[in-house]
Amino acid sequence: MRRWGEEELIVGVYMDDLIITRARAEDIDGFKHEMAAHFKMSDLDALSYSLNIEVRQGKQSISLGQRAYVEKLLERGGIAECKPCATPMEERLKLSKHSTIAKVDATCYRSIIGGLCYLTHT
Template sequence: MRAFGYRQSNSDHTLFLKRQNGKLTSLIVYVDDMVVTGNDPEECAALQRYLSTEFEMKDLGSLKYFLGIEVSISSSGIFLSQRKYIIDLLHETGMSACQPVATPLEEGLKLSVDPNQVPVDKGSYLRLVGCLMYLAHTRPDLAYALSVVSQYMHDPGEQHMNAVMRILRYLKGSPGKGILFKRNNHFSVEGYTDADWAGSIDDRRSTSGYFTFVGGNLVTWRSKKQNVVARSSEEAEYRVMSLEKL
């Protein structure tokens, strides 16, 4: 790719970019799957011809499915979801017929490390949380719930497993949710942050949350427990703002 004039991204080494004449062409690769896109049709075609001389390739047409992410392109924009992944996950876990709930976590729920609670199979808990974390690519509504349940992967108990199963019940009622990228006439950047204060029962650390819009489209989001104990709610808010800048 470098020999063909492309630059490898520093943030993601599987992404290659080429800018010329004010246009951008990009290629991202995962093992033997590739996505080529950009606003320079001639360069996209030239890239495909070049790659076909180096590898045996098959053009599958417009992008519809990639690494478990479904892509729908319409006049409204580009919509990303993981509906099939969620349905398959519910089927594998025996939750296809479960009663759906309206929120990923029970309101006011405070999980903690409790040596007296009933233990659960650690391997099953790790696998479930790992499968759910992959949904974070298209489901920002799961960010906080996943940040909570992932904190107890070292020693899960019945209370923690119940919280994970509730996330599955939430997904049962909303398998088709995702992210829509619309074509807007601006590239303004907007960021929003929030934090609780001493929300963790175990260590009294606060939890940060932020999300960022570029051109009116959501591009980054995160929910994470802070590294140190904040001495006030104001300090917790300042810490989450510095985290977003990073």
């Protein structure tokens, strides 16, 4: 690994995307220039969104959020307009084998649960 100054660059790789970070912008620019000499690439400038994580960069801080991802999950689940409640189910509900309610799409249900697991781990 080539060193840039006294600190090493941190490069995150996901599929065909690179996220490069370093305290000095000049070092990042030098790394990008060297990579462009070897590979066809485009520079999307400052990171703002990756892997369903919103990135907001200020002069002295970086904040991460997932509001848009949560809103997409709520919309896919059909509960985007619901209001919060202490018990998220109908009280005194009687269940029956002979229900006339349409069956739940298992693939959609699994997808939403997978999204909630991803949200929990990130």
